[in-house]
Amino acid sequence: MVLTGAEIVIRCLQEEKVEYVFGYPGGAVLYIYDALFQQEDVRHVLVRHEQAAVHAADGFARSTQKVGVALVTSGPGATNAVTGIATAFCDSIPMVIISGQVPTGAIGQDAFQEVDTVGITRPCVKHNFLVRDVRDIATTMKKAFYLAQSGRPGPVLVDIPKDITIAKCEFEYPKEISMRSYNPVVKGHQGQIKKAVQLLLEAKRPMIYAGGGVVLSDASEQLTKLTRLLGYPITTTLMGLGGYPASDRQYLGMPGMHGTYEANMSMHYSDVLLAVGARFDDRVVGDPANFAEEPRKIIHVDIDPSSISKRVRVDVPIVGDVKDVLDEMIRQLEAGPARPDISAWWKQVEEWRSRDCMGYKNSDEIIKPQFVVQTLWEVTGGDAFVSSDVGQHQMWAAQYYRFDKPRRWLNSGGLGTMGVGMPYAMGAQLAHPGAQVACITGEASIQMNIQELSTCKQFRLPIKICNLNNRYLGMVRQWQQLFHGQRYSESYMDSLPDFAKLAESYGHVGIRIDKPCDVEGALREAFTTHKNDLVFLDFQVDQTENVYPMVKGGKGLTEMILSAEDL
Amino acid sequence: MRHVISLLIENESGALSRVSGLFSARGYNIESLTVAPTEDASMSRMTIVTIGSDEIIEQITKQLNKLVEVVKVVDISEAAHIERELMLVKVRATGKDREEMKRTADIFRARIIDVTDASYVVELTGNQAKLDAFTSAIDPALILETVRSGVCGIGRGDRVLKL
Numbered sequence: 001m002v003l004t005g006a007e008i009v010i011r012c013l014q015e016e017k018v019e020y021v022f023g024y025p026g027g028a029v030l031y032i033y034d035a036l037f038q039q040e041d042v043r044h045v046l047v048r049h050e051q052a053a054v055h056a057a058d059g060f061a062r063s064t065q066k067v068g069v070a071l072v073t074s075g076p077g078a079t080n081a082v083t084g085i086a087t088a089f090c091d092s093i094p095m096v097i098i099s100g101q102v103p104t105g106a107i108g109q110d111a112f113q114e115v116d117t118v119g120i121t122r123p124c125v126k127h128n129f130l131v132r133d134v135r136d137i138a139t140t141m142k143k144a145f146y147l148a149q150s151g152r153p154g155p156v157l158v159d160i161p162k163d164i165t166i167a168k169c170e171f172e173y174p175k176e177i178s179m180r181s182y183n184p185v186v187k188g189h190q191g192q193i194k195k196a197v198q199l200l201l202e203a204k205r206p207m208i209y210a211g212g213g214v215v216l217s218d219a220s221e222q223l224t225k226l227t228r229l230l231g232y233p234i235t236t237t238l239m240g241l242g243g244y245p246a247s248d249r250q251y252l253g254m255p256g257m258h259g260t261y262e263a264n265m266s267m268h269y270s271d272v273l274l275a276v277g278a279r280f281d282d283r284v285v286g287d288p289a290n291f292a293e294e295p296r297k298i299i300h301v302d303i304d305p306s307s308i309s310k311r312v313r314v315d316v317p318i319v320g321d322v323k324d325v326l327d328e329m330i331r332q333l334e335a336g337p338a339r340p341d342i343s344a345w346w347k348q349v350e351e352w353r354s355r356d357c358m359g360y361k362n363s364d365e366i367i368k369p370q371f372v373v374q375t376l377w378e379v380t381g382g383d384a385f386v387s388s389d390v391g392q393h394q395m396w397a398a399q400y401y402r403f404d405k406p407r408r409w410l411n412s413g414g415l416g417t418m419g420v421g422m423p424y425a426m427g428a429q430l431a432h433p434g435a436q437v438a439c440i441t442g443e444a445s446i447q448m449n450i451q452e453l454s455t456c457k458q459f460r461l462p463i464k465i466c467n468l469n470n471r472y473l474g475m476v477r478q479w480q481q482l483f484h485g486q487r488y489s490e491s492y493m494d495s496l497p498d499f500a501k502l503a504e505s506y507g508h509v510g511i512r513i514d515k516p517c518d519v520e521g522a523l524r525e526a527f528t529t530h531k532n533d534l535v536f537l538d539f540q541v542d543q544t545e546n547v548y549p550m551v552k553g554g555k556g557l558t559e560m561i562l563s564a565e566d567l
Numbered sequence: 568m569r570h571v572i573s574l575l576i577e578n579e580s581g582a583l584s585r586v587s588g589l590f591s592a593r594g595y596n597i598e599s600l601t602v603a604p605t606e607d608a609s610m611s612r613m614t615i616v617t618i619g620s621d622e623i624i625e626q627i628t629k630q631l632n633k634l635v636e637v638v639k640v641v642d643i644s645e646a647a648h649i650e651r652e653l654m655l656v657k658v659r660a661t662g663k664d665r666e667e668m669k670r671t672a673d674i675f676r677a678r679i680i681d682v683t684d685a686s687y688v689v690e691l692t693g694n695q696a697k698l699d700a701f702t703s704a705i706d707p708a709l710i711l712e713t714v715r716s717g718v719c720g721i722g723r724g725d726r727v728l729k730l
Contacts, residue, residue: 118581123592127635130581147635180730181577181638306629309622 005134006031006165009098012141013042015173018069020045020060020430022053026073027113028100031165036071045430045459048451050077052423054084054097055449059420059427061093062410063385065218067148068095068427074102075113078159079120083417085155086124090414091239092216094153096144097125103163104132117159126154134167142174151184152304153216184303188320188328196299196316197332199272205345206232207270209255212239212413213277213302213322220244220406222326223276229333232342233349235263237278239413242403247382252353256284257551258395261357264549264557266349268294275300277322280312281414288312290556301325357549357562358399367516369393369468369541373400376438376466379523384408384436387424389445390416392474395547397440419448425463426456436464436527443469443538444493453506456534464526465536467499470543478546482567503536510536569598570624571616571644571720573728577636578604578611585634586613595619595627599652599717610638610730614720638730647723653690654698655680656705657712660687664709675701686711694718 047053057068102111144156253260300314387410388394410424425439476491500510526535598616681688
């Protein structure tokens with residue numbers, strides 16, 4: 001069948017079973033939008049800013065394991081998308097971004113709305129393409145979807161000049177694609193896995209440290225099985241939350257800068273550390289030199305060889321898909337000798353846990369942000385999709401909403417992008433129409449994509465926005481208080497809107513909550529009475545609350561500030 | 568430590584910038600980089616001379632392998648290999664310098680490939696050290712212009728970098 005380039009683009013999306021495209025039209029993509037208009041399989045979500053299009057597609061992908069798709073025009077459309085692309089790249093989220101480009105003849109002529117999109121996005125995509133021939137569209141789209149989901153996932157951008165979308169050719173979607181230069185390893189090396197299992201069984205102070213790779217590989221079932229088989233303590237990173245049930249006794253909470261005392265101490269003093277789909281990020285291990293001081297054997301399972309021995313030297317590297325490797329480990333463990341007795345180690349771990357580092361002083365007078373998150377967890381039965389923005393509220397969400405399932409926690413872990421919260425919630429709500437979706441945010445972050453309240457109205461997305469409003473860029477203020485002599489340079493949020501009224505003006509429900517005794521009621525009202533409405537809950541929280549525990553930047557994991565009393 | 572990394576990459580536009588962009592983004596050194604198509608026109612071969620600790624070189628090869636268009640990567644300096652570089656030098660060649668320049672070129676087994684009444688273009692092939700030695704053997708005041716190709720490398724014996 002002979003089709004135009006634009007029709008081919010849409011046909012490719014249909015072939016890939018894409019349900020939603022998040023986008024914003026413009027000159028260079030007019031023909032693609034025209035083709036989109038003339039079919040019903042692929043639905044389009046019109047956002048109010050391209051950054052939100054990419055974030056929403058990203059949130060859709062995070063909450064489903066499907067590829068998120070965004071469509072933007074050339075020039076400013078593409079540059080607005082860059083933050084979204086970089087955010088997805090840092091967290092290895094499978095996405096395909098289609099960008100319009102000026103006609104091939106105009107490329108390089110400084111044409112209207114021309115920008116070197118492939119050049120600008122090169123460092124923040126898994127791969128990108130500029131399509132120069134209509135006959136290449138189908139293969140390129142197939143490659144894009146294949147690359148985005150295979151190996152270590154990531155965003156792939158396809159830049160399509162306008163004239164290519166008008167040109168015609170015979171359409172045939174390739175059934176399969178193989179690329180001689182791209183062959184990601186899936187199966188882990190048998191010998192290495194055997195070595196790892198042996199090491200795990202010889203351990204006296206073992207520890208499991210799991211990251212976002214577990215969630216991306218859909219391996220939380222395997223991780224849970226393995227951890228229970230071994231009976232060892234486990235911590236999951238910010239990106240790995242939900243990869244192992246937080247309510248389980250073996251779970252020690254999150255490690256790192258704002259991790260628990262027990263997770264950090266156990267990481268540091270372990271003699272065998274099993275790292276699974278995690279990358280020893282600076283926010284997790286702090287200073288690598290300090291971390292390396294304590295002798296321990298490290299087993300590292302990761303699909304990306306370049307993640308292994310990047311910041312921390314590893315003893316048993318296993319390159320492969322986390323799910324496959326864990327399956328094989330379980331198989332060998334079930335056939336192998338008995339687990340060692342590590343009761344002495346557990347005794348030590350429990351002693352660390354008994355410090356109750358997550359305890360905070362609640363108040364009857366003023367709303368504590370931790371209390372809001374905790375109440376949200378109770379009200380939603382711990383089963384909501386929760387997105388967050390970036391800052392203090394993100395850490396409180398990670399610490400106090402105890403995720404028992406994967407893909408429920410949506411946040412920008414790697415890039416730390418403020419403004420992702422609402423679009424992430426939008427993507428998750430579209431993917432799971434009946435589910436409870438909450439966005440934990442702050443008065444600063446929410447303003448970075450506040451325009452999406454309009455999109456939420458148009459598409460009737462009943463997300464619950466929990467704004468922990470402390471009238472500060474809280475995390476900046478916290479660092480200024482602790483490390484910059486309390487000089488609060490530009491971290492005060494002045495001239496704030498009345499968020500409740502603002503939400504109402506978009507046609508949503510807005511509630512302002514000032515007292516701790518009203519927190520639960522407001523949340524219940526939002527999830528019951530206003531089940532089908534977007535509710536903007538503007539919690540006026542304690543302005544001076546800090547996130548603890550805390551490891552200062554560049555310090556070792558054992559040097560923790562547990563509460564304000566340690567200052 | 569100095570390393571010579573050879574790689575095969577899909578001969579597509581933008582492939583070079585993916586490699587050079589990787590080096591600048593991650594703060595790796597490039598001493599020289601050469602690239603040209605191979606006998607298979609769909610593939611280019613690149614030789615990169617870089618300096619770094621063992622950990623950095625390991626990361627460089629891993630990161631290069633991760634680039635979707637890179638087909639194969641080998642650190643050829645890990646074993647016996649040959650390096651060659653081409654240099655063209657335009658020198659002033661007048662009076663007694665003319666004869667002297669010819670003699671020096673002969674000693675280095677260089678060839679004079681362009682002659683005017685006042686200048687020569689000398690072509691010289693060898694490893695980096697040999698080219699450096701030639702440059703320092705002649706009077707710097709006589710050098711009008713120099714161009715070097717950067718290093719090309721290949722493994723000795725049966726070590727082959729091929730698809």
